[in-house]
Amino acid sequence: MDVEIKQFKKLLRKNEHYVTKARLRLFIALQKTPALSIKDLVKRLPKHDRSTIYRNITAFEKLGIIARLQMGWNSKVELSDMFQHHHHHFTCHRCGQVMNLPENSALENEIAKLASSQNCKQTDHQLEIRGWCKNCLAD
Amino acid sequence: MDVEIKQFKKLLRKNEHYVTKARLRLFIALQKTPALSIKDLVKRLPKHDRSTIYRNITAFEKLGIIARLQMGWNSKVELSDMFQHHHHHFTCHRCGQVMNLPENSALENEIAKLASSQNCKQTDHQLEIRGWCKNCLAD
DNA sequence: TAGCAATTTGCGACAAAATTGCAATTTATA
DNA sequence: TATAAATTGCAATTTTGTCGCAAATTGCTA
Numbered sequence: 001m002d003v004e005i006k007q008f009k010k011l012l013r014k015n016e017h018y019v020t021k022a023r024l025r026l027f028i029a030l031q032k033t034p035a036l037s038i039k040d041l042v043k044r045l046p047k048h049d050r051s052t053i054y055r056n057i058t059a060f061e062k063l064g065i066i067a068r069l070q071m072g073w074n075s076k077v078e079l080s081d082m083f084q085h086h087h088h089h090f091t092c093h094r095c096g097q098v099m100n101l102p103e104n105s106a107l108e109n110e111i112a113k114l115a116s117s118q119n120c121k122q123t124d125h126q127l128e129i130r131g132w133c134k135n136c137l138a139d
Numbered sequence: 140m141d142v143e144i145k146q147f148k149k150l151l152r153k154n155e156h157y158v159t160k161a162r163l164r165l166f167i168a169l170q171k172t173p174a175l176s177i178k179d180l181v182k183r184l185p186k187h188d189r190s191t192i193y194r195n196i197t198a199f200e201k202l203g204i205i206a207r208l209q210m211g212w213n214s215k216v217e218l219s220d221m222f223q224h225h226h227h228h229f230t231c232h233r234c235g236q237v238m239n240l241p242e243n244s245a246l247e248n249e250i251a252k253l254a255s256s257q258n259c260k261q262t263d264h265q266l267e268i269r270g271w272c273k274n275c276l277a278d
Numbered sequence: 279t280a281g282c283a284a285t286t287t288g289c290g291a292c293a294a295a296a297t298t299g300c301a302a303t304t305t306a307t308a
Numbered sequence: 309t310a311t312a313a314a315t316t317g318c319a320a321t322t323t324t325g326t327c328g329c330a331a332a333t334t335g336c337t338a
Contacts, residue, residue, distance in 0.1 A: 018305050018314055049317050070209025090259055104253055110246040115268050120229055122270040129254050131261040157285055157334050188288045193325065
């Protein structure tokens with residue numbers, strides 16, 4: 001079985017959460033796609049009620065399993081850095097595609113410096129770059 | 140009168156929009172606070188109906204007067220770079236306060252490089268840093 | 279500054295999104 | 309497999325966001 005699913009189950013149990021079908025399916029759906037809206041999730045998990053999905057998203061968020069994002073307009077969720085390399089996103093205005101960007105330590109350093117210059121302690125951050133993707137530029 | 144309000148009125152007129160009380164108050168509310176949710180705005184503009192606020196937010200957005208942000212969870216709006224220096228945000232987990240961060244050209248450069256490294260053309264971006272603010276760290 | 283045309287507003291009705299209580303089901307454990 | 313506890317699905321409800329329309333406001337011109 002997928003190493004990450006093992007880790008996910010362990011995390012749930014450690015925090016006194018049951019491993020249920022709804023939670024597993026939600027996790028797997030998130031593993032498959034970079035960033036999903038609640039609407040997408042409801043569509044992809046037809047066996048489960050909206051309320052179950054909402055409740056589990058809230059639970060996952062508290063456990064640090066997922067992170068909420070802003071992609072242009074709607075809020076979306078994706079697995080947190082616990083289950084993925086840390087990364088930022090590029091959203092194309094034209095085709096709407098969201099792509100994960102490669103890690104960049106120079107950028108991460110600048111962000112860290114910016115927070116500490118204000119005497120703030122950073123726990124995390126989120127960057128979205130918007131514009132035109134390679135394919136749409138070619139058209 | 141405030142230079143920015145003059146600019147705001149001019150922009151409306153140029154685009155065949157009337158300068159109304161609702162629009163002025165909305166603009167002024169946005170001038171006063173870094174990032175406001177729709178809920179906040181509805182609370183701060185009790186003389187105006189929700190639908191008016193929604194409609195004007197939509198209109199302002201089309202005219203490029205405001206930008207939508209995602210601060211953690213709810214989407215918020217603030218005046219665009221047209222009326223403010225370009226900046227990013229820090230949100231405190233504990234007190235919830237949102238502060239504007241100073242401009243940083245090294246950071247901006249890294250962001251630009253990251254986009255072009257993927258052959259994407261960046262139009263804009265948004266960064267939110269989260270953590271603990273100075274005051275909350277002191278407590 | 280009165281009057282006209284065009285836009286905007288507030289209201290009420292709706293539609294969509296998100297939350298909640300509770301009985302029935304599922305899960306972990308022994 | 310029995311039991312206790314957590315979770316789910318469902319229905320009801322609240323919260324958010326949208327829309328049409330009559331009345332009011334705005335910009336313009338005489």
